[in-house]
Amino acid sequence: MVKIWQGTIELNLKLFKFHSLNFKNTNFKKFKSDLTMKNILFDLKLTQESGQTSQPPWQEIANCVNGYCDVMTLDNTPILLKVYQKSINELNIDYELPISNKSLEINKKLIEKEITRIYDLNFDLNKLYNHMAEDSKLSPAIDFCKGLRLFLAKDPFECIISSISSANNSIARWTKSITKIRQKWGEDVKFSSGTFYTFPSPSVLMNIYEDNFEEYEACNRTIETEYCINNLKSCGVGYRAPYMMKTSELFEFEMDLFEIPKMSYEEAFDLILNLPGVGPKVADCILLYGFGFKEAFPSDVWIKRIISHLYFNGEDISVPKVREFGMEKFGDYAGYVQLYLFHYARKSGLMKKLK
DNA sequence: GCGCAGGTATTGA
DNA sequence: TCAATACCTGCG
Known part of the structure; x- marks a missing residue:
């Protein structure tokens, strides 16, 4: 049984904030991070905006070039983490404490560890480039994607629910x-x-109303159905709603998120394939972007088009075959190759050509 | 208003 | 094992 996150039910629908944040007059604490000094090859903007499937993008910061922020829970305390980069090889980290908890002392090593995990900063990109350079199909992707790294989800449960909702x-x-x-x-x-x-915990998510009808019934039919907005389907997830709720229930009662990182890739794949709404593509996205299993080669129609164009003369290859091919050919680099090929195809115009 | 894109679950060979 | 189809929403 797993209960990791605390969550309270917030029933008021807030307006979306799609605009960038403005950080004038705020209380950010700067600290000299060891990461700043390490001279790591890392393009934050490229990584943030590469559209990796794991979680919604972090918010851009209006008055800060290449700055992004999001809230995350460290040591059971939510803090607002801000990362920005003035030049490649240099990463700056600031954080802000909640108004209600401003006197709190935060362990800076913990923040650095989390940032290192999320952006996969211990991974040697030059090793990857040497490997890619040996394959004439992959080598053009290197220059398009210099400094692109994996962008792991801060919350594995959110990653799982996001990935289920990303299907189709x-x-x-x-x-x-x-x-x-x-x-x-x-x-x-x-x-x-x-x-x-x-993001709400499994225990919160498994208990919400699934659709208008459930909410309407629970309100003893005292409201009009068009005012039923506190149910999962009102978030636009469609037929995926029951999958998401059932998955929440499984993580509340039967499965343990903390067991997954201890497993082999194959064990973990077989396990999460049993989750409703999770097929091979979603399973691989969860394992790669939620847990950092780099052997995963998430294969969707786009990767299928790219692989069949590059390696099979445009011949139509089934998605399961593409996955098999990618895992076999790229081994421990499969996840990175998938990421680089996808981004390369987008930037080079190959994607449009394949459509 | 209507066709289309996008993975999974289900059904039926 | 594989092919066909329904599922839901928003965009062009």
């Missing part, structure tokens, strides 16, 4: 859904910079 869906649409879920059922944390919402 567009990035813009599932991102909106997850943002609504955070705002309706997550914990709202107030910072000087504004209010941020954490």
